[in-house]
Every structure is written in C-alpha cells, then in structure tokens.
Amino acid sequence: xxRFKKGISRRQLLRxxxxxxxxxxxxxxxxxxxxxxxxxxxxxxxxxxxxxxxxEIVGAMADRAFPRDGSSPSATEIGFIHYLDEQLAGGxxxxxxxxxxxxxVQPQTSGHGYQLSLIxxxxxxxVLPVVDSYARSRYGGRSFTEITPSQQDTVMTxxxxxxxxxxxxxxxxxxxSGSFFTMFMANVNEGLFAxxxxxxxxxxxxxxxxxxxxxxxxxxxxxxxxxxxxDDDYQVQPTGVGHGME
Amino acid sequence: xxxxxxPSVDVVAIGAGWTAGIxxxxxxxxxxxxxxxxxxxxxxxxxxxxxxxxxxxxxxSELFQDAAVETQTLRHSTSEKALPLRYLGAWLPGTxxxxxxxxxxxxTWRFHPSDFVYRTHYIDKYGRDIFPTDMRxxxxxxxxxxxxxxxxxxxxxxxxxGQAGVIRGRxxxxxxxxxxxxxxxxxxxxxxxxxxxxxxxTAARGxxxxxxxVPSANLSVPYTNPDGVSRNHCLYCGFCERFGCEVxxxxxxxxxxxxxxxxxxxxxxxxxxxxxxxxxxxxxxTGVLYTDAAGQxxxxxxxxxxxxxxxxxxxxxxLLSRMGQPYDPRTERGSVGRNFAxxxxxxxxxxxxxxxxxxNIFMGSGANGIAIDEFNADNFNHRGLGFVGGGSISLASNGxxxxxxxxxxxxxxxxxxxxxxxxxxxxxxxTSIAAQSESPAYRQHFVxxxxxxxxxxxxxxxxxxxxxxxxxxxxxxxxxxxxAPIMRAMRPTRMTAGPGMLPPHFDTxxxxxxxxxxxxxxxxxxxxTVVNDFLQMWDFPNVFIIGASNFPQNAAFNPTGTVGALSYxxxxxxxxxxxxxxxxxxTG
Numbered sequence: 001x002x003r004f005k006k007g008i009s010r011r012q013l014l015r016x017x018x019x020x021x022x023x024x025x026x027x028x029x030x031x032x033x034x035x036x037x038x039x040x041x042x043x044x045x046x047x048x049x050x051x052x053x054x055x056e057i058v059g060a061m062a063d064r065a066f067p068r069d070g071s072s073p074s075a076t077e078i079g080f081i082h083y084l085d086e087q088l089a090g091g092x093x094x095x096x097x098x099x100x101x102x103x104x105v106q107p108q109t110s111g112h113g114y115q116l117s118l119i120x121x122x123x124x125x126x127v128l129p130v131v132d133s134y135a136r137s138r139y140g141g142r143s144f145t146e147i148t149p150s151q152q153d154t155v156m157t158x159x160x161x162x163x164x165x166x167x168x169x170x171x172x173x174x175x176x177s178g179s180f181f182t183m184f185m186a187n188v189n190e191g192l193f194a195x196x197x198x199x200x201x202x203x204x205x206x207x208x209x210x211x212x213x214x215x216x217x218x219x220x221x222x223x224x225x226x227x228x229x230x231d232d233d234y235q236v237q238p239t240g241v242g243h244g245m246e
Numbered sequence: 247x248x249x250x251x252x253p254s255v256d257v258v259a260i261g262a263g264w265t266a267g268i269x270x271x272x273x274x275x276x277x278x279x280x281x282x283x284x285x286x287x288x289x290x291x292x293x294x295x296x297x298x299x300x301x302x303x304x305x306x307s308e309l310f311q312d313a314a315v316e317t318q319t320l321r322h323s324t325s326e327k328a329l330p331l332r333y334l335g336a337w338l339p340g341t342x343x344x345x346x347x348x349x350x351x352x353x354t355w356r357f358h359p360s361d362f363v364y365r366t367h368y369i370d371k372y373g374r375d376i377f378p379t380d381m382r383x384x385x386x387x388x389x390x391x392x393x394x395x396x397x398x399x400x401x402x403x404x405x406x407x408g409q410a411g412v413i414r415g416r417x418x419x420x421x422x423x424x425x426x427x428x429x430x431x432x433x434x435x436x437x438x439x440x441x442x443x444x445x446x447x448t449a450a451r452g453x454x455x456x457x458x459x460v461p462s463a464n465l466s467v468p469y470t471n472p473d474g475v476s477r478n479h480c481l482y483c484g485f486c487e488r489f490g491c492e493v494x495x496x497x498x499x500x501x502x503x504x505x506x507x508x509x510x511x512x513x514x515x516x517x518x519x520x521x522x523x524x525x526x527x528x529x530x531x532t533g534v535l536y537t538d539a540a541g542q543x544x545x546x547x548x549x550x551x552x553x554x555x556x557x558x559x560x561x562x563x564x565l566l567s568r569m570g571q572p573y574d575p576r577t578e579r580g581s582v583g584r585n586f587a588x589x590x591x592x593x594x595x596x597x598x599x600x601x602x603x604x605x606n607i608f609m610g611s612g613a614n615g616i617a618i619d620e621f622n623a624d625n626f627n628h629r630g631l632g633f634v635g636g637g638s639i640s641l642a643s644n645g646x647x648x649x650x651x652x653x654x655x656x657x658x659x660x661x662x663x664x665x666x667x668x669x670x671x672x673x674x675x676x677t678s679i680a681a682q683s684e685s686p687a688y689r690q691h692f693v694x695x696x697x698x699x700x701x702x703x704x705x706x707x708x709x710x711x712x713x714x715x716x717x718x719x720x721x722x723x724x725x726x727x728x729x730a731p732i733m734r735a736m737r738p739t740r741m742t743a744g745p746g747m748l749p750p751h752f753d754t755x756x757x758x759x760x761x762x763x764x765x766x767x768x769x770x771x772x773x774x775t776v777v778n779d780f781l782q783m784w785d786f787p788n789v790f791i792i793g794a795s796n797f798p799q800n801a802a803f804n805p806t807g808t809v810g811a812l813s814y815x816x817x818x819x820x821x822x823x824x825x826x827x828x829x830x831x832x833t834g
Contacts, residue, residue, distance in 0.1 A: 064661070064662065065661040065662065065665075066661070066666050067662065067663050067666065069663060069666060069667065072666075091306075092306060095314070096306075096314070097306070097307055097312055097313050097314055097333065097334070098313065098314055098332055098333060099313045099314055099317045099330050099331070099332045099333075100314065100332070101330075101699060101700065103698065105327065105329060107329060108326075109322060109326060109751055110749065110750055110751050110753065111320070111322065111749065111750075111751040111752055111753040111754055111755070112320065112329045112754060113331065113332065113333065113335055113753075113754050113755040114332050114333060114755075115329055115332060153662065156661070156662075160660075160661075185660065185661060188661070189648075189649050189650075189652055190301055190305060190649050192648075193300070193647075193648035193649045193652075194300065194301035194305075194649060195299050195300070195301060195302075197299075198301055206648070207648065209666075209669070209670055210648055210652075210669055210670055210673035210674070211670075211673060211674045212608055212647075212648045212673065212674075213608060214298075215298040215299075216298065216481070216483040216484070216485075216609075217296075217298055217483075217492075222481040222482070222483060223481060223482045223483055223484070223606075223609045224479070224480070224481040224482055226606075226609065227438055227440075227482040227606075227609050228438065230438065230440055230441055230604070230606055230609065231441050231604045232604055232606075233603035233604050234604075234606050234609075241296050241298055241299050
C-alpha cells in the first residue's frame with residue numbers, strides 16, 4: 001500500500017508539473033538528477049569480469065555509441081560499464097541458455113547466427129585487445145582510449161563493417177568484427193534501457209532520454225485508468241521493478 | 247538405477263500447455279484419470295508479480311525452452327549441413343506449466359473456411375497450375391463448419407474479446423467481413439483501441455477497407471467462463487509477449503483449464519519430468535518413459551498417450567520412438583516430419599509522427615490491435631499475381647519496450663550522436679503496420695532427426711530443413727505495396743515503406759514467430775498424414791497428437807485459436823468415439 005501511494009503522489013506531482021511547465025518541467029527533473037549522475041563514477045571500484053584496461057576500451061566505445069550531448073550524459077555516465085561487467089560476470093556472460101555442444105562449424109551461408117564455442121565473456125576479452133591494437137597500428141601507437149573522437153568513430157565504423165580482423169573466422173557468414181559490433185550494440189541498448197536494478201540506466205536516465213515510463217506497477221493506478229484517457233501525453237518520473245527497494 | 251514403474255493410468259499427457267491442459271480438463275471432468283508430464287517447473291500468476299523486466303524476460307528468455315539443453319538445427323536445403331540454433335532466435339518455444347501459452351500475446355483467430363480446403367479451393371477457382379510444382383498444399387480433412395463449435399468452446403473458455411463480423415451468415419458491422427460464419431458473438435467486447443489503432447482504422451476505412459479489432463485473449467472486461475473460472479480485465483501494461491500475466495487477464499492454461507483439471511481430483515501434474523520415449527508394441531502405445539530432475543528414469547503406463555508438447559517435440563518424440571513412417575523428401579514417402587511450415591513476415595511500414603505526443607506506445611496488450619483482412623487467404627483475386635497466399639495486415643499496440651525497439655536514425659546511423667538524438671525524438675512517436683503472412687508447404691521443407699547434434703540427454707535434436715521460396719517473396723512484395731498507402735494515409739512526418747522483402751536465406755537470429763507448423767499433419771490419407779480428423783494417429787489408435795504440428799500448411803493467422811479448437815475436437819473424439827470402441831475412429 002505504501003508503494004501504491006508513493007506511485008500516485010509522484011505521478012500527480014509530475015502531472016501538475018507538466019500542466020504548468022510542460023516539457024520544461026521534465027527537463028528540470030532531468031537536469032536535477034544529472035548532477036548526481038556526474039558525481040557517480042563511470043568506472044566500478046571493483047571489476048568482476050573485465051580488466052580495467054578492457055573496461056576503459058569498451059567504455060570509450062560505448063561513449064561514441066551514446067555520446068554526451070550538451071547536458072545529457074553518455075553511456076558510461078549512466079552506468080554502462082557497471083552493467084556490462086555484471087552481465088559478463090553473470091549468467092549471460094558465462095553462456096547461460098547457450099547450446100555449447102560441438103562440432104563447432106563456421107557457417108558457409110547466412111542465417112545461422114552465432115556458432116563460436118566461446119561464451120560471451122570470452123568474446124569480449126578476446127576482441128577488446130584487438131580493437132585496441134587496431135587503433136594503435138593506425139594512430140601512432142596510441143590506444144583506442146587516447147585517439148580523438150573522430151578517430152574512434154573511424155575504428156567503430158571499421159568494426160561495424162566487418163573490416164577489422166578479429167581472428168575468429170574468415171568467412172563473411174562467420175563471426176566478423178561486424179558480428180561483435182552487433183553484440184556490443186545490443187549490450188549498449190541493454191545498459192541504457194534495462195531496469196536500473198542491473199546497474200545501467202542509472203537513475204532511469206536512459207528511460208528518460210526516450211520518454212519510457214518504466215514499470216507500470218509502480219504507478220498504482222496501472223495504465224488501465226490512463227488508457228481510458230489514452231490520448232493524453234503521459235509523462236511520469238520513470239520507475240523500475242526495484243521501486244519497492246528504494 | 248532401476249526404472250521406477252508407476253501404476254497405469256487412463257491417460258498420460260506429454261507437456262502441460264494449452265493442448266494438454268484442455269484435454270486434461272475435458273477428460274478429467276468425464277472421470278478419466280490423467281497424468282501430465284511437464285519438463286519445466288510449476289508456475290502461475292504468483293511467478294509474475296515482478297516480471298515487468300524487459301532484460302530478464304524478453305532479452306534473456308527466462309520463460310522459454312533452455313537452448314543449452316535442447317534446441318533445433320537448421321539447414322536451408324538438403325545439400326547444406328545443418329547447424330544448431332545456439333541461442334533461441336527466430337522462434338521461442340516454451341517450457342514449464344502452461345507452456346508457451348503463458349508467454350503468448352493472446353491473438354486468437356479462426357482460420358478461414360477456405361484455409362481448411364486449401365488445395366481444392368485454389369484448384370477449383372484457378373486451376374492446378376496456380377501451385378508451383380514443388381508446393382504441397384493440402385486440405386485438412388476437416389472443414390471450418392465441423393470445427394466451428396470447437397472454436398466457440400475455446401473462445402468461451404478463454405474469454406476472447408472481439409467483435410464478430412459474421413454470425414449465422416449475417417454480416418455484423420465492425421467485425422471481419424471475411425471470417426467464417428460464427429454461431430455467436432465473442433464472449434467479451436473488444437479491447438479499448440489505442441490512438442495509433444484509431445489512426446490506422448480511419449486510414450484503412452478511407453481506402454475502402456473494413457478494419458476490425460484483433461480478437462484478444464487479454465480480457466476487455468472481468469469474465470466468468472462456462473467452467474466457472476473468473477478472471478479480471480487487462481490493465482494494458484504492455485507486458486504480454488515473452489511475459490506471464492500477473493493479474494490473470496491473459497487467457498493462459500494456468501488460469502483456465504489446468505485449475506479445472508486439478509479440482510476434479512483426477513489430475514496429476516508432475517513437473518521436471520522429461521519425456522524421452524513413447525513405449526509401444528508396434529500397434530498400440532503402452533506408456534511413456536521419462537527422466538526426473540535427479541536423473542531417475544520412470545515408466546508411466548497408460549491406456550491413452552496424448553502427444554501434446556509443442557510442434558517440434560510432437561514430431562521428435564514420434565521419430566525417437568520409431569512411430570509412423572519418417573518422411574523422405576526424395577521419394578516423398580512417409581508422413582512423420584512432412585510439410586514443415588512457418589510464418590512469413592517481411593512486409594511492413596514504419597511511420598514517425600513528429601507532432602504526436604499521445605501514442606503512449608508503451609501501453610497496450612499483446613493482442614491489442616486493428617486488422618484488415620482484404621489481402622489475406624483468397625479474399626482477393628490471385629489470378630495473374632504469381633503467388634498463392636496472403637497476409638493479415640494489422641497495427642499492433644502490444645506494448646513497445648525500449649531495449650528491443652530502437653530504430654536507425656533518418657541518416658541510417660545505428661549508433662553515435664545522430665542516433666542518440668533520433669531515438670529521443672522517435673521512440674514515443676513511431677508506429678508500424680505489418681503483415682503476418684502464410685507459409686506454404688513444400689516437398690523440400692520438412693523436419694527429421696539431426697545426425698550430428700544431440701540434446702542434453704544424448705538424444706538427437708530435431709533438424710529443420712527450410713528456406714524462403716519465390717512464392718513467398720512475391721507475396722510479401724505484394725503485401726508491402728498494400729501496406730504503404732495505409733501508412734501514407736495515416737499522414738506520418740516520414741515513413742519507411744515499400745515492397746516487402748525477405749532475406750537471401752531464412753535467418754534464425756532475429757525473432758520472427760513461434761508459429762512453427764507441420765510434421766504430424768492431419769488429413770484423410772493414412773500414407774501421407776499422421777492423424778485423422780480427431781487427431782488420432784493412424785498407426786496407433788490410442789495415441790492422439792495435438793498441436794500446430796497438425797497443420798498441413800500455415801495460414802496467416804496466429805495458430806492458438808485453431809490449436810485450441812483441435813484440442814476440443816480430440817477430447818470429443820476420445821470421449822464420444824474412442825472410449826466406446828477403443829480402436830481407429832476412421833479407416834483411411
């Protein structure tokens with residue numbers, strides 16, 4: 001019941017704010033929490049799967065995928081490295097729900113998907129050093145984290161287009177740097193938009209960026225009441241499934 | 247360890263989803279003792295209180311079959327080596343109590359009358375040459391009129407919300423004018439329509455089409471079904487597909503038929519019971535063998551065996567148990583594994599509405615949507631089009647979640663600053679129209695046992711041989727061209743639309759549909775089909791096989807309504823025919 005009241009009052013507050021200040025009211029809330037976000041670390045104090053160097057490389061990549069824009073934070077500023085490291089250390093990174101029996105064969109036609117024997121954690125740990133050495137070989141020995149943003153974008157594009165040899169196969173239907181980039185971007189999306197309980201989407205800043213309200217359970221009245229006024233512009237402070245633990 | 251032999255029961259059911267659940271409710275009520283063996287865990291509403299979690303359920307697949315233990319292999323033709331789907335992708339089979347019926351969307355259709363006499367209908371109207379030479383479309387051996395009462399029973403049991411289009415031959419405004427005649431209206435009224443759905447309706451009507459609400463198993467109003475089961479209405483939270491419903495508004499086996507079976511006292515559900523074999527003496531099944539969570543093997547003898555797992559495992563269990571004649575694509579002899587079909591997407595349009603602040607695309611329900619049926623089945627003239635089949639065109643408001651619904655920026659970028667700004671602008675203001683289309687049967691599309699890859703128990707995986715064919719490429723191109731004007735009429739700021747396209751080969755990675763069909767098809771020919779029109783196996787009269795594995799080819803509509811109707815048909819066959827005379831109900 002406590003949760004119910006909390007949800008309602010929040011929403012009413014937001015509605016009231018939206019009625020007077022429109023989107024400016026929302027922007028006010030966003031910038032208010034931005035200060036907290038800037039204080040929060042982009043790098044976990046203790047890493048479980050990645051080395052610090054790997055985390056810095058993948059963090060720099062994520063910050064080109066979802067860069068800081070004016071006052072809006074970048075991917076690592078809302079917890080991407082926290083999210084990814086936990087995922088790589090946990091079930092998904094360890095190959096949960098992954099059929100891992102051989103023989104492992106490089107596909108000769110499209111449509112077969114992931115066919116490596118590596119669990120996702122091993123994929124990251126194998127490819128991130130390659131990304132860095134690719135940058136070093138092109139930009140005077142400088143790490144991916146040290147080159148300019150536009151140079152980083154050039155490397156990212158080469159990865160996306162499958163032009164970086166990551167040594168995991170030579171067939172275009174196999175696991176190319178483009179396949180890795182797809183995996184990475186899926187994780188970026190998750191880090192931005194998964195429920196905050198997973199370490200990313202810190203303070204629901206990812207959800208607020210796109211205007212997603214989160215878990216409707218948090219609003220007490222659910223959407224049903226709202227859906228009857230479905231032509232309203234529904235604006236709330238987003239809340240995740242962990243709302244009861246706040 | 248010695249095998250544990252259980253006392254014999256009247257009926258053993260493999261699985262505990264819609265098909266097993268419906269049969270269990272009907273047979274237990276009639277006094278038969280039923281044991282259901284479910285490989286997954288027990289579950290229900292209580293498990294879904296905290297399930298509004300896109301990562302855990304939609305992305306990391308919590309409710310689906312665990313690919314680490316069992317998956318399928320895929321090849322595009324017999325000349326290719328099949329490779330396993332190492333992660334689930336294109337389809338998401340269920341596991342656990344309620345099966346995939348727990349995490350479905352709830353779109354509950356009846357196939358068209360012409361779908362059941364597909365081959366005859368097309369040949370009568372267009373001549374034999376309408377079919378490509380390698381296509382193997384068949385009649386079902388049952389008509390819509392025969393199945394109608396069973397459809398009604400399923401809809402009344404699960405409380406489908408919709409608007410009839412044809413009742414006893416009379417057209418009803420607001421419903422689907424192309425549907426088969428119904429004996430009555432839906433038990434509950436249609437769901438509330440979204441803003442995007444209303445836009446679609448207006449645009450479609452302006453183009454001369456007849457839009458109607460998608461029939462939904464997400465209740466529009468509180469409902470008590472004929473079995474006395476009461477459920478609450480849908481809250482439009484948008485967490486249906488890939489999620490369980492925490493308020494029981496979505497019709498699923500755990501809140502409908504399974505409780506009915508349980509309260510009879512004649513039903514026993516054993517979970518973590520993995521069935522490996524159906525035992526038989528060559529003429530009748532004698533029971534099943536299964537393994538429990540500790541690795542102990544059990545034998546459950548039964549008078550009747552219900553093969554009610556899912557399309558894939560219905561076929562796989564017959565093949566592993568050496569029941570029926572496996573299909574051979576070279577000679578086209580044999581029946582088990584024949585006519586694998588799927589569901590064809592590829593025709594769609596996406597519209598961005600820059601001034602729209604009220605799509606509220608995160609609200610909705612799995613089956614909330616508006617559809618048109620003008621380009622489905624043979625509802626339009628196929629002469630000269632170069633393809634058979636059609637699609638159900640709809641705008642779905644089924645709850646858009648942010649991880650899996652970010653689109654490229656107008657400049658095509660999928661990362662970087664432009665993309666970041668684009669997703670901010672578009673996430674809440676984008677809606678799409680799509681056609682879910684038919685999947686015909688072909689000589690070269692079938693399933694059999696994989697010669698290389700095994701499941702976690704050492705049994706061969708099921709191998710799927712399937713690819714897109716020219717007929718479907720022409721079909722989706724046509725459908726895309728019909729969708730584009732509807733989206734244009736909705737007046738988006740910008741849109742992506744055009745002829746529908748399919749990838750060079752069927753791709754197992756991107757989710758498309760869990761509507762896999764065939765392999766134990768029904769019909770009236772015992773040499774080419776596996777079951778008769780009561781879903782009774784031709785070769786083993788005490789075995790009933792029920793599921794989308796019975797479909798000779800796949801229609802454009804979601805299969806569950808038809809699977810539910812077939813389940814009630816099988817119950818009728820057992821109670822009113824087989825039990826009186828325990829032999830073949832039909833002779834071929």
